[in-house]
Amino acid sequence: MKNKLKIGGFTFSVNEVSGLAESGSVSFDKSIILINKEQSDDRKKSALIHEIIEAFSEIYNLQLPHQTIQTLEAAIFAFYKDNF
Numbered sequence: 001m002k003n004k005l006k007i008g009g010f011t012f013s014v015n016e017v018s019g020l021a022e023s024g025s026v027s028f029d030k031s032i033i034l035i036n037k038e039q040s041d042d043r044k045k046s047a048l049i050h051e052i053i054e055a056f057s058e059i060y061n062l063q064l065p066h067q068t069i070q071t072l073e074a075a076i077f078a079f080y081k082d083n084f
């Protein structure tokens, strides 16, 4: 997993951490994505996709409902797994 990602022109640091209540989180103020270390590699990838979509929604003002973010996470993760 890369530890820096540019999303919409902003550089986010990506850190795997223990003790996170959720599978992942994103802070726009600090430009930090946190991924829960205590999950499988596939769950980590899916969580990262989720947080990237959260960032798209915020940066591009898409105002995506959380259910839509979760569905896109599942769809993009499956597409990635099935084709790469």
Ligand SMILES: [Zn+2]
Pocket: 050, 054, 066, 069
């Ligand atoms: Zn979310």
